[in-house]
Amino acid sequence: MTVHNLYIFSRNCTLLYYAEWNRLNKSGMTKEEEAKLMYGMLFSIKSFINKISPLDPKDGFLHYKTSKYTLNYLETPSGLKFVLNTDNSAQNVRGLLQQLYSQIYVEYVIKNPLCQLNEPIQSELFKNKLDELVKSSPYF
Amino acid sequence: MVIYGVYIVSKSGGLIFNHDHNVPKVETERTFTYPLDIQLNYENKKIVVAFGQKDGIKVGHVLTSVNKNPVNGRELDDGRDVLDMLSNAENFPILLKFSRSKMTTNEKIFLASMFYPLFAIASQLSPEPKCSGIEVLEADTFRLYCYQTLTGVKFMVVAEPTQAGMDILLKRVYELYADYALKNPFYSLEMPIRCELFETHLQTLLETVEKSGISNV
Numbered sequence: 450m451t452v453h454n455l456y457i458f459s460r461n462c463t464l465l466y467y468a469e470w471n472r473l474n475k476s477g478m479t480k481e482e483e484a485k486l487m488y489g490m491l492f493s494i495k496s497f498i499n500k501i502s503p504l505d506p507k508d509g510f511l512h513y514k515t516s517k518y519t520l521n522y523l524e525t526p527s528g529l530k531f532v533l534n535t536d537n538s539a540q541n542v543r544g545l546l547q548q549l550y551s552q553i554y555v556e557y558v559i560k561n562p563l564c565q566l567n568e569p570i571q572s573e574l575f576k577n578k579l580d581e582l583v584k585s586s587p588y589f
Numbered sequence: 590m591v592i593y594g595v596y597i598v599s600k601s602g603g604l605i606f607n608h609d610h611n612v613p614k615v616e617t618e619r620t621f622t623y624p625l626d627i628q629l630n631y632e633n634k635k636i637v638v639a640f641g642q643k644d645g646i647k648v649g650h651v652l653t654s655v656n657k658n659p660v661n662g663r664e665l666d667d668g669r670d671v672l673d674m675l676s677n678a679e680n681f682p683i684l685l686k687f688s689r690s691k692m693t694t695n696e697k698i699f700l701a702s703m704f705y706p707l708f709a710i711a712s713q714l715s716p717e718p719k720c721s722g723i724e725v726l727e728a729d730t731f732r733l734y735c736y737q738t739l740t741g742v743k744f745m746v747v748a749e750p751t752q753a754g755m756d757i758l759l760k761r762v763y764e765l766y767a768d769y770a771l772k773n774p775f776y777s778l779e780m781p782i783r784c785e786l787f788e789t790h791l792q793t794l795l796e797t798v799e800k801s802g803i804s805n806v
Contacts, residue, residue: 453716474718483714490710494726497703500696501747503593503612504730505647505689511728515711516721534716 450588453518453534455579457554459567460528462488466570468579470589491522491530511543525550539588553579590799593731593747595762595791596701599779600741604701606782607694610795615689616653617645623681629672634662636671638687650687657684708735708743734759742766754803758794761806765790 454469464484476483491510498510512521514537521539523531523546531546557575558564564572583589591613597606627641629652636652655674658665663672674680692700708722726733727750736744736759744759744766769787770776776784797806 469716472716474715474720476714486710487714490707490714493703493707497700497707498726498728499649500692501700501733502728502730503747504615505649506728506730508729510726513711513723513727514725515715515723517717518715518720520711536717 450539451536452539452583452586452589453536455534455549455583456484456487456530456532457570458484458488458491458530458532460530461567463567464488464569465529465567466575466579468576468583470583487532488530491532521546523547523550529554535588542588545583545586545588549579549582553582590752590802591749592752592758592795592799593749595795596697596745596747597762597766597782598701598705598743598745601779602702602705603779604698605780607697607701608788608791608795611799612691615645615650616686617650617688618654618684618686619644619646620682620684623678625675629675631663631672635690636660636663637690646687647689649689651690652685653688654686655683657686704735704743704745708737736760736763738763754798757803758798758806761794762791765794 451471453472455467456464457466459465462485464481467480467484478486494510494513499506509524510522512519517537518534519537519539519542521533521535521542523543529550531549533542533546535542553575557572557578558570561572561575564570564575592610593612594610595606595608596604599605627643627646628639629636630639631637638646638648638650640648642648652660652671654660655665655671658667660671664670675683712720712722722737723735726735729750731747732750732752732755734746734748734755736756738744744762746755746759746762748755765787766782769790770782770784773784773786776782794806
């Protein structure tokens, strides 16, 4: 199993953090462009799902699967978006995303007064803890 | 085991076939007293619940009738404005019926063409080389399965998340498409499919899958 990469978006489309572990395919654009494309796609998927859903959605979008990778999505009520790409054999990555939010993001970004909200995360501690958590997860 | 619908999207992204199979009706009717305890907004020619979920009425539901009279846009059949009625205490108590808004054919065409770029971007943003587009899209209420044929036609099924074997079903639908739409001399490519045989066979296929599972088709 592999974890490919991770995007964290704020509620207003800023890419807060990007990390990558195993990525073979470079998309051929800059990181900013790619983040915009990704955010745009997620935004469209969200409204697509809202319209096409036969019942009232609660969590909405959970994940999508292609032939090579799975994109796992978690959105908090405050609009923060976590996107983790893994391979197709990983199940229930949502737990890891929730852990990432509550144990890493809240602990090392929200509780750090030096971290500006809605701006890219610079904290070295956050970076290390995140890396540690992902590498110790069974999906890696 | 429920299949909600089948969609076929042509190579150029247009919706050429859609079939609603088992779409549940979400409706609630309740008597309200003055003042209303939910917030209603008028948007896209519909009166929509904006705030205050209660007794099965959810945000996003559309007001469909007032005292059993159907609502068109923001007016009743006799021309009375619904929002004016609701702001007047004399009209209370009042019986309101809300339901989840149904997709119109136009909206379906719009959604089908919206899926097309999503499919393409998903393969472009892939961390692995040579990746296909979206095959399964999962939300908490449904799962959408998409199968793209070599010729670029996309077959999509929207079903309950627990429904298994949808990939096989999609290939069966493709077979039906090849047999009853493509072999029909009156069918022209990229145009909406209006072939009776195709529809009846699809209907039976979906019913057998729902009743006895995928292993019997």
